[in-house]
Amino acid sequence: MSHRRVKGVSYDGDYDGDDYDDDGGDENVISPEDREQLRLGAVEVRRQLGDVAVTDKEVLDALWYYYFDTDKTVSYLKNLRKPTPKPATKKPKEKKETPFDKAAAAAQKNPVGEPLLPKMRPPEMRPTYCPPETGRLEKHRKLDRARMTFPLPFVNPLPASAYFDIPLGKVPRQLNANLIHMPMYPPGGLLGGAPPKVSKLAALAAAKKKKIEEEKKVAAPAAPATDRAIALLDRLTLHKENAPGSSVSLRSVPLPEPAVQQRPKRASSPSKEPAPDTKRSKPTEAPRAPRALSAAPSSFAMALFVGRPPVPDVRSPNQQAGSMFSPCFSYTSELFAEHNPFAGPSPDDIVLNAQKGAKGKATKGNAAKQEPDLAQGVAELALEGSPKKHKNLNVVEEYKKANMKHSASFVVIGHVDHGKSTLMGRLLLELGAIDTKAVDKLRHQSKKAGKASFALAWVMDSTPDERSRGVTVDVATNYFETPKTRFTILDAPGHRDFIPNMIAGASQADFAVLVVDAGTNSFESGLRGQTKEHALLVRSLGVTRLVVAVNKMDMANWAEERFTEISQQLSAFLTAAGFAPKNVSFIPVAGLRGDNIAAAPTAPEAAWYKGPTLVAALDAAEPSAQALEAPLRLTVAEVFRQAAHPTSIAGRIDSGTMQPGDALVIAPSGATATVRAIDIGGKSSAWAVAGQIAVVHLGELEGNIKVGDVACAAGAVVQVAHRFTVKILAFEHVLPMFVDVMRGTAGVAGRVAGLVATLDKASGAVVRKKPRVVPPGQVARVTVVVDEGVPLEVGWRVVLRAEGQSVAAGLVEGVEE
Numbered sequence: 001m002s003h004r005r006v007k008g009v010s011y012d013g014d015y016d017g018d019d020y021d022d023d024g025g026d027e028n029v030i031s032p033e034d035r036e037q038l039r040l041g042a043v044e045v046r047r048q049l050g051d052v053a054v055t056d057k058e059v060l061d062a063l064w065y066y067y068f069d070t071d072k073t074v075s076y077l078k079n080l081r082k083p084t085p086k087p088a089t090k091k092p093k094e095k096k097e098t099p100f101d102k103a104a105a106a107a108q109k110n111p112v113g114e115p116l117l118p119k120m121r122p123p124e125m126r127p128t129y130c131p132p133e134t135g136r137l138e139k140h141r142k143l144d145r146a147r148m149t150f151p152l153p154f155v156n157p158l159p160a161s162a163y164f165d166i167p168l169g170k171v172p173r174q175l176n177a178n179l180i181h182m183p184m185y186p187p188g189g190l191l192g193g194a195p196p197k198v199s200k201l202a203a204l205a206a207a208k209k210k211k212i213e214e215e216k217k218v219a220a221p222a223a224p225a226t227d228r229a230i231a232l233l234d235r236l237t238l239h240k241e242n243a244p245g246s247s248v249s250l251r252s253v254p255l256p257e258p259a260v261q262q263r264p265k266r267a268s269s270p271s272k273e274p275a276p277d278t279k280r281s282k283p284t285e286a287p288r289a290p291r292a293l294s295a296a297p298s299s300f301a302m303a304l305f306v307g308r309p310p311v312p313d314v315r316s317p318n319q320q321a322g323s324m325f326s327p328c329f330s331y332t333s334e335l336f337a338e339h340n341p342f343a344g345p346s347p348d349d350i351v352l353n354a355q356k357g358a359k360g361k362a363t364k365g366n367a368a369k370q371e372p373d374l375a376q377g378v379a380e381l382a383l384e385g386s387p388k389k390h391k392n393l394n395v396v397e398e399y400k401k402a403n404m405k406h407s408a409s410f411v412v413i414g415h416v417d418h419g420k421s422t423l424m425g426r427l428l429l430e431l432g433a434i435d436t437k438a439v440d441k442l443r444h445q446s447k448k449a450g451k452a453s454f455a456l457a458w459v460m461d462s463t464p465d466e467r468s469r470g471v472t473v474d475v476a477t478n479y480f481e482t483p484k485t486r487f488t489i490l491d492a493p494g495h496r497d498f499i500p501n502m503i504a505g506a507s508q509a510d511f512a513v514l515v516v517d518a519g520t521n522s523f524e525s526g527l528r529g530q531t532k533e534h535a536l537l538v539r540s541l542g543v544t545r546l547v548v549a550v551n552k553m554d555m556a557n558w559a560e561e562r563f564t565e566i567s568q569q570l571s572a573f574l575t576a577a578g579f580a581p582k583n584v585s586f587i588p589v590a591g592l593r594g595d596n597i598a599a600a601p602t603a604p605e606a607a608w609y610k611g612p613t614l615v616a617a618l619d620a621a622e623p624s625a626q627a628l629e630a631p632l633r634l635t636v637a638e639v640f641r642q643a644a645h646p647t648s649i650a651g652r653i654d655s656g657t658m659q660p661g662d663a664l665v666i667a668p669s670g671a672t673a674t675v676r677a678i679d680i681g682g683k684s685s686a687w688a689v690a691g692q693i694a695v696v697h698l699g700e701l702e703g704n705i706k707v708g709d710v711a712c713a714a715g716a717v718v719q720v721a722h723r724f725t726v727k728i729l730a731f732e733h734v735l736p737m738f739v740d741v742m743r744g745t746a747g748v749a750g751r752v753a754g755l756v757a758t759l760d761k762a763s764g765a766v767v768r769k770k771p772r773v774v775p776p777g778q779v780a781r782v783t784v785v786v787d788e789g790v791p792l793e794v795g796w797r798v799v800l801r802a803e804g805q806s807v808a809a810g811l812v813e814g815v816e817e
């Protein structure tokens with residue numbers, strides 16, 4: 001189960017502010033709020049349009065498209081009704097309709113492929129909305145949005161939601177699409193149609209070229225193939241100045257390093273040299289086997305020869321799976337041999353053979369030297385480039401030497417609408433992590449959208465969905481720093497339907513900020529809702545330190561009694577949940593106005609408060625001990641592509657260190673990759689250590705990576721468990737039952753297979769063997785079986801969920817493969 005699964009759910013119970021669609025993707029469902037905005041907008045637009053004749057539908061569509069911007073809507077509609085100026089040209093002569101014209105008209109009425117596609121809103125009427133950047137995740141989302149708004153000629157008849165539950169790289173064959181590029185003009189020459197018209201200039205140039213070629217033939221009749229080889233080299237050489245004859249050839253343009261290297265010994269672990277990866281290591285002693293420079297015919301080429309016995313499919317199983325022509329290739333090679341149009345040498349072969357034969361002739365010096373280089377260079381060219389050279393750094397030493405600022409990540413949790421995102425937006429503004437200009441822009445946008453009070457929340461909530469609904473859905477990441485610490489914020493959603501996302505955020509955090517709304521009744525309803533559940537969950541996930549931000553103190557008129565009442569009620573609960581009182585601090589704040597965030601509150605009613613600000617409380621966090629010497633474990637929170645990097649992953653390094661050049665194995669799939677580059681807090685870094693949230697750019701990826709996987713050092717891969725024993729704290733009744741097992745950012749289906757014993761909370765001693773049920777609040781040892789292997793180690797934390805509720809959480813005690 002990926003955490004996207006939670007997006008297609010409906011709200012109920014305590015939150016009824018917005019409409020969520022059940023199937024998770026119908027953009028035509030309009031919330032009552034939007035409906036009201038449309039109504040008001042339409043009235044305003046009509047007023048401004050005066051007597052311009054437009055239909056209601058046009059007004060509403062335009063308002064929706066322009067996101068309720070009445071000015072834009074009015075100018076669009078005015079233009080729509082502007083009479084189009086008549087062309088000043090003469091009336092064209094009436095032409096007799098030919099059969100061809102009839103066919104063209106029919107085709108226009110009924111374009112090829114159209115009947116297959118569902119009626120969709122025309123792309124130009126879809127709201128395209130690009131909110132500003134707020135961090136790494138948002139960059140990725142922006143790329144997605146850019147892709148979404150690109151006017152693709154092909155419309156996939158399947159809704160995007162059809163792919164939501166499908167992990168990266170596991171799209172079933174029936175959902176794969178074959179994109180076929182339709183040429184804009186009918187092809188000429190061989191494939192039919194008239195040969196393309198040639199301009200006079202082009203004809204002159206062609207004639208001149210022909211003349212020069214003929215002259216050359218006369219001058220050197222023996223070496224035409226060499227000329228072609230040189231021409232080929234010319235084309236392949238990257239710069240003009242590197243043309244053959246000059247000393248710089250293609251080979252001397254820095255080629256990617258050999259795709260595979262034996263992993264060098266890590267200075268940090270001198271005793272354990274990882275075994276060379278035989279599958280991936282480059283044979284150094286054995287001479288390179290000569291490569292056959294012929295290739296299997298392309299699918300397209302084979303399509304041209306339909307009717308002849310086709311060539312046997314020599315492609316890899318992967319290529320075969322992706323081909324739409326694969327069923328054709330089932331004949332034997334003997335049958336095919338005599339008809340094979342590809343049996344002879346290809347034009348490229350001829351060129352290369354000629355090149356070989358031309359050794360020792362006029363071009364001997366350079367071209368002859370370049371030929372083997374070229375062949376080898378082309379063979380070694382890899383699309384993804386190669387990893388950086390391993391610098392063999394002792395990262396632990398480097399980390400100590402760097403005497404870096406302490407880095408800490410915290411997850412912001414709490415009941416829906418208690419002000420988490422607003423508080424974080426304000427904090428980033430006060431600490432200068434975002435500028436006032438950006439916030440002003442958000443204020444303007446949110447005002448236009450009728451959600452002015454969410455302007456600061458929009459700093460964190462950046463997707464159109466989150467903004468239009470005023471609810472956080474996914475964990476948003478952002479960074480800021482104080483003189484002492486570099487912080488990563490993980491803003492988690494508060495709504496109960498998105499708890500798996502919150503768990504994903506919590507599993508990357510060093511500590512948590514619990515936001516509670518001090519408003520009358522709000523705190524109390526939050527206690528019945530997610531305030532307690534979130535606190536319990538983060539504690540079960542190993543978070544021991546909590547800053548409780550008692551928010552919206554302006555609503556409580558900064559009443560000291562209200563703050564004390566809330567602090568007392570929560571203290572009792574948090575102590576019972578396992579938080580040591582010394583690790584919990586209570587800070588009164590007002591996120592919207594910015595009181596007591598970076599500076600003490602100025603309101604006279606707040607004069608009673610003499611404690612620390614929120615920032616001071618965050619800064620007081622003791623750096624948690626990190627397992628720097630343990631093997632590398634990075635739980636993948638995100639997989640994405642960037643222009644310069646084909647595959648990048650982001651997530652927290654739970655243990656160990658990494659540096660560019662390191663070899664990785666991704667569990668549970670066993671995919672392999674190397675580290676090409678690392679970014680920490682948006683900046684490039686030569687290494688990364690446990691506790692940091694890193695973006696890792698990968699090279700040489702073989703296999704698939706998905707959210708929830710664990711990236712490991714190639715020499716010490718995490719165990720993949722199908723059955724494990726876990727010591728749980730039950731939140732609900734636990735009995736042999738089906739559950740979703742959440743580990744870090746991943747979730748898999750499984751079941752509680754057996755109740756081993758209930759345990760004494762304090763001593764851990766067995767109270768009762770094989771109980772029939774574990775009641776809420778009880779600690780127990782249970783065995784869990786999962787449908788798919790989960791990367792797990794003793795001491796890791798898991799959460800068990802059933803029917804949308806967290807039923808238990810606990811510590812893994814034993815793992816069986």
Ligand SMILES: Nc1nc2c(ncn2[C@@H]2O[C@H](COP(=O)(O)OP(=O)(O)OP(=O)(O)O)[C@@H](O)[C@H]2O)c(=O)[nH]1
Nearest residue numbers: 416417418419420421422453471472494590591592
């Ligand atoms: N009066 C007042 N309102 C606030 C304060 N902080 C937040 N709000 C309002 O509370 C509403 C919800 O704020 P959000 O920041 O979206 O709440 P949230 O907890 O992030 O919501 P989810 O992430 O969806 O759970 C918005 O209308 C805010 O303007 C505050 O300090 N005072």
